[in-house]
Amino acid sequence: MNNNFIIETKSLTKEYKRDEFRIMALHQASIQIEKGEFLALMGPSGSGKSTLLHLIAAIDRPSSGEVTVLGQNLQALSDKEIARWRNEHVGFVFQTFNLIPVLTARENVELPLLLTHLSKKERIDHAETALKLVGLGDRMGHYPRQLSGGQEQRVAIARAIVTDPALILADEPTGDLDSQSANEVLTILSKLNKEQNKTVVMVTHDPHAAKFASKIRHLEKGELLPKGVLPQV
Amino acid sequence: MRKYIPFAFKNSLRNKRRTILTIASISVSLFLLGVLIAVYHAFYFRAAPPEQALRLVMRNRVSLTFSIPEYYEPKIRQIPGVKEVVSRSWFGGIYIDNRPEYFFPRFGTDPERIFKVYPEMTIDPEQLKAFQSERTAAAIGKTLAEKQNLRLGQKITLKGDIYPVDLELTIRAIFEGTADSSDNVMYFHRKYVEEGLVNARKGLVGTFAILAESAEAVPRIAREADEMFRNSDRQTKTDSERAFQLSFVSMLGNVKVFLLSICGAVVFTILLVSANTMAMSVRERIKEIGVLRTLGFTTDKVLAMIIAEAVIIAMLGGLLGCLMAFAVVQVLGSSLQVMFGTLRMPPVVLLISLGVAFAIGLLSSVIPAYNASRVPITDALRHLG
Ligand SMILES: Nc1ncnc2c1ncn2[C@@H]1O[C@H](COP(=O)(O)OP(=O)(O)OP(=O)(O)O)[C@@H](O)[C@H]1O
Ligand SMILES: [Mg+2]
Numbered sequence: 001m002n003n004n005f006i007i008e009t010k011s012l013t014k015e016y017k018r019d020e021f022r023i024m025a026l027h028q029a030s031i032q033i034e035k036g037e038f039l040a041l042m043g044p045s046g047s048g049k050s051t052l053l054h055l056i057a058a059i060d061r062p063s064s065g066e067v068t069v070l071g072q073n074l075q076a077l078s079d080k081e082i083a084r085w086r087n088e089h090v091g092f093v094f095q096t097f098n099l100i101p102v103l104t105a106r107e108n109v110e111l112p113l114l115l116t117h118l119s120k121k122e123r124i125d126h127a128e129t130a131l132k133l134v135g136l137g138d139r140m141g142h143y144p145r146q147l148s149g150g151q152e153q154r155v156a157i158a159r160a161i162v163t164d165p166a167l168i169l170a171d172e173p174t175g176d177l178d179s180q181s182a183n184e185v186l187t188i189l190s191k192l193n194k195e196q197n198k199t200v201v202m203v204t205h206d207p208h209a210a211k212f213a214s215k216i217r218h219l220e221k222g223e224l225l226p227k228g229v230l231p232q233v
Numbered sequence: 234m235r236k237y238i239p240f241a242f243k244n245s246l247r248n249k250r251r252t253i254l255t256i257a258s259i260s261v262s263l264f265l266l267g268v269l270i271a272v273y274h275a276f277y278f279r280a281a282p283p284e285q286a287l288r289l290v291m292r293n294r295v296s297l298t299f300s301i302p303e304y305y306e307p308k309i310r311q312i313p314g315v316k317e318v319v320s321r322s323w324f325g326g327i328y329i330d331n332r333p334e335y336f337f338p339r340f341g342t343d344p345e346r347i348f349k350v351y352p353e354m355t356i357d358p359e360q361l362k363a364f365q366s367e368r369t370a371a372a373i374g375k376t377l378a379e380k381q382n383l384r385l386g387q388k389i390t391l392k393g394d395i396y397p398v399d400l401e402l403t404i405r406a407i408f409e410g411t412a413d414s415s416d417n418v419m420y421f422h423r424k425y426v427e428e429g430l431v432n433a434r435k436g437l438v439g440t441f442a443i444l445a446e447s448a449e450a451v452p453r454i455a456r457e458a459d460e461m462f463r464n465s466d467r468q469t470k471t472d473s474e475r476a477f478q479l480s481f482v483s484m485l486g487n488v489k490v491f492l493l494s495i496c497g498a499v500v501f502t503i504l505l506v507s508a509n510t511m512a513m514s515v516r517e518r519i520k521e522i523g524v525l526r527t528l529g530f531t532t533d534k535v536l537a538m539i540i541a542e543a544v545i546i547a548m549l550g551g552l553l554g555c556l557m558a559f560a561v562v563q564v565l566g567s568s569l570q571v572m573f574g575t576l577r578m579p580p581v582v583l584l585i586s587l588g589v590a591f592a593i594g595l596l597s598s599v600i601p602a603y604n605a606s607r608v609p610i611t612d613a614l615r616h617l618g
Contacts, residue, residue, distance in 0.1 A: 059527055059610045080531050087529025094614070098524040102243040112528045114236050159528070 005068075006167065006199045007033040007056055012065035014051050025051040028065070029224040031217065035166075038193040038200045040210040043219035043231065049203040050171050052219065056201065057090050057169050058082045070166060087115050091160025093170035097152040099144040099159075105131060106140040109158045116163065130158035134188055150181025157188055161198070168192060170202040174209050186212040234537065241541040248514065252546060255510050259550025259590065260557065262503040266496055267558030267578070267586045273492045274582050284353045286448045289455055290477035291441040294468035300437035301467050309441060312457050314450030319346040320438035322423055325395040328381075337377050339391065340439070341423035344372070350444045353411045360385070360406035368425050372406035374416025398429030443471070500589060507597035511543050515601040522605055523613025535606040543598030544591060551590020555583050 014026040026048040033039055041049045054060040055067055058074045067074045070089055077085060086092075099108045109127040118126065131140055134154040144152055153173060160168055170189065174182035190212045192198045202213060210216050218225040225231060245252055291309070293299035300322070309318045322341040329335045344365040348356055356364075356372070364372045373383060383389070383404055391400040402421055410416035427435050443458070445451050455471040462469045515522075522535055530538075562578045608616075 054611055057527070059614075080533075083526065083529050083531040086527070092527050094524070098520070098614075100521060100524070102247050103240070107240075107243075111240075111525070114240070115529050115534075120236070 004034050005032045006035045006037075006070055007031070007201070008068045009052075009055070010066040012052070012055055012067060013063050014048075014055060014060065015063045024222045026055070026062075026224075027222040029219075029222075030065075031224055033199065033201065035199055036193070036197050038190060038212065038214045039202070040213035040216045041201065041203045041219060042205070042207075042210055042216055045205075046221075047219040048222040049219050051222075052224070053169050053171050053201065053203055056167075057092055058086055059092075084115070087112055088163060089165045089167055091157075091163070091165045091168045093153070093156050093160050093168065093173045095172040095175040097144070097149070097156045097176070099152055099155055101144050104141050104143055105136060105147065105155045105158075108144070108155055109162050112159060112163050126162055127158070130162040131155070133161070134158045135184075148181065149177050150184055153177060153181070153185050154188065157185065157192075161192060166199060168198050168200045170200065172203050172205065174204065174206060179208075182206075182209065234541075237534070237538050238541060238545075241538050242545055244518075244538070245542045245546050251510060251514065255507060255546055256550040256553065258506055259503055259547055259593065260553035262499045263551045263554025263586050263590055264557040264561075265554075266499050266589060267555050267582060268562065269492055269496050269499070270582045270585055271558065271562055271576055271578050273489075273496075274579060275576055276488060276492075284351070284444075285474050287445050287451065288350070288474040289443040289445065289451060289458075289471050290474050291443060291458055291469050291471040292439070292477070294459075294470045297440075299467070300439055301441070301469060303436045303438050305462065305469070306441065308461060309443060309458055312454055312461070314446050314454055315443055316446045317346060317349045317444040319343050319350040319442050320423060320440070321347075321442055322426070322437075322439035323395070324391065324393070324400075324421075324426065326391040326393050326400070328389065328391055335381070337381070337417055337419060339419040339421070341426040342420045344370070344420070344422055347372075347420055348408070350442045352444075354408045354416065356406055356408035360408075364406040364420075367403065367405060368422060369400070369402055370405035371402040371419055371421040372408055373404055373419045375407055375409045376417040377419060378404075378407050380417065393429075396426055396430065396434075398426060400425065442474070500593070504593050504597055507543070507547060507593055508600070511539075511598040512601040515539060515598075515605045519605055519608055519613050519616040522608070523610050523616065526610045526613070532606040536602050539602035539605065540595060540598045543602075544594030547590045547594030547597070548587065551587050551593075554590070555586050558586070559583070 009029055009031050012026060012029040013024075016023040016025055029048070029052055031052075041052065043049050051060070055062050056069060058067070058069070058077070061075070072085065074082065099105075100111065103111070106124065106127050109130050110123050113123040113126055116123075128137070128140060131137060134157050136151060136154055136158065139147060139151060139155075144155070147155065153176075157173075168189065173189070174185055177185060186209055189200055189202065193200045193214075200213075202209070204210055217227065218229065218231050220231045291301065291305075293301050303320065306318050306320065309315060320343060324339045324341055326339060327335075328337070328339075348354055348361060354374075360372075364370045371389070377383065385404055385407060387404045389402050389404065391402065393399055400421065408416060423438070443454065445454055451473055455473070458471045459469050525535055526532070559578045562576055565576075
């Protein structure tokens with residue numbers, strides 16, 4: 001295996017069974033993503049983008065095929081090990097921010113660190129550093145409802161990077177944002193990619209957002225299209 | 234786990250109105266439960282004075298309301314291990330009027346022996362002599378004296394009801410018991426009561442209190458005493474004083490079962506209410522649980538946090554309920570005479586109540602928490618609301 005590939009999937013297939021319906025969310029997807037890449041995954045709604053991202057994050061298990069991330073074959077891990085692995089190596093950013101409303105920005109960012117052995121002081125230090133990194137040093141004590149959408153998403157990014165993971169996975173991080181906030185968020189992601197050498201995989205609908213990425217791959221009806229191929233319109 | 238507690242606590246404040254209502258309903262039920270357990274405790278577990286372990290009470294086998302002959306006394310005295318015997322006859326009667334504040338236990342007894350059988354009652358020797366030597370003298374406990382505002386030398390009248398005689402008594406002695414309110418009682422000469430009775434009603438007493446030489450002798454004395462009168466027309470039932478008091482309680486019906494079933498109903502109801510609330514509050518949070526698990530929280534951690542939250546809420550309610558019960562018992566305790574003493578809130582009652590609160594938190598949340606923590610992450614993240 002090429003050590004430059006931080007993510008490698010082989011014939012990854014995910015089929016959802018709902019009652020008597022079977023939905024092929026992802027079919028035989030093989031992709032290789034290099035360390036330090038900023039990849040945009042594009043495709044129409046229902047094409048399997050989130051599914052692929054979830055399989056890479058080990059949030060979900062494939063029906064068949066293989067995923068290897070950071071040299072770790074994810075199928076080999078138990079649920080408990082996967083939780084721990086994800087905490088250490090993956091930062092996940094959602095379209096809807098998904099901050100915990102009863103926690104302040106600082107506490108939200110601290111959350112993943114509760115699972116580490118860091119002391120309270122270290123956790124707060126790390127959380128504050130991450131918040132400063134996304135330009136929210138002055139909003140640490142604010143609750144999510146006191147923040148704008150763009151700020152909320154930046155808190156979510158801080159939460160994703162606070163454990164210093166090698167991989168940032170973002171599922172339409174700008175989908176709920178106005179264009180200016182979207183630009184701020186995309187700038188942060190690309191900064192993280194360039195300055196801290198984080199590998200970023202971002203699902204997006206938005207061709208403008210995709211411009212921030214170094215590579216783009218397209219999905220259609222659960223199939224990953226070959227490099228450079230665009231879906232027929 | 235400690236570092237997750239603040240988070241669990243903040244979660245519990247998420248829906249403040251619901252949390253407050255839950256805490257309120259738990260605290261009210263635990264208040265009720267606390268008082269009930271205190272009553273139960275007062276009935277069945279109150280620490281008895283050591284003399285009580287040495288005392289037996291003999292009554293008519295049929296019921297406490299039937300009497301037994303006076304002439305049993307010398308026979309009881311002959312049973313080995315018996316140190317002293319005294320009769321006590323419930324006089325009933327009316328002091329001032331029928332209102333409960335004027336009710337207190339009054340007994341006709343043998344003034345020469347009563348304080349020998351109840352040595353834990355301390356009485357001034359001069360006063361004892363005065364009580365013994367005057368036909369119409371009465372001796373009262375300190376609690377009674379304080380409650381009814383009675384003084385030495387004061388004259389009081391008891392209008393008879395069980396006995397068709399009115400007693401004109403003079404208070405000649407005030408004695409003091411060791412246990413709470415054990416001296417809320419009045420004694421006078423049984424002979425004085427008998428003076429006004431027709432012959433057919435003379436020579437009968439209510440109960441005999443028997444003082445044994447050792448606690449070990451108590452069960453044997455009980456057996457032998459009842460055996461002795463088995464073939465007479467008034468058979469007896471002799472129990473340790475403790476058992477006797479409880480049998481007295483059981484005249485009110487099966488108090489034990491009654492109390493326990495109310496307690497059970499209270500706990501069960503509040504369990505259902507909290508379980509419903511917890512299920513609701515967890516359902517609203519399925520998506521967040523998905524987020525937590527995406528951040529790396531395991532199902533067990535999520536489970537533990539939800540349970541911790543429910544336990545925190547239940548314990549807050551429990552604590553509040555206990556405080557209320559404690560306060561109420563403190564304030565009303567001395568006026569709430571539970572047969573044999575003041576109602577109080579011993580630490581063990583608080584402990585039981587808090588234990589119940591803990592169990593309510595745990596049991597009400599474990600099923601919703603278990604289910605929620607095991608929703609697949611992708612489903613949880615797609616969950617609306
Ligand atoms: N948990 C699930 N249970 C059942 N079906 C699912 C589940 N997740 C996804 N699917 C189905 O799988 C297919 C691919 O879904 P996926 O979420 O990967 O699409 P997507 O490309 O992310 O779409 P969108 O742009 O709308 O987010 C869809 O048809 C979807 O309905
Ligand atoms: Mg999607």
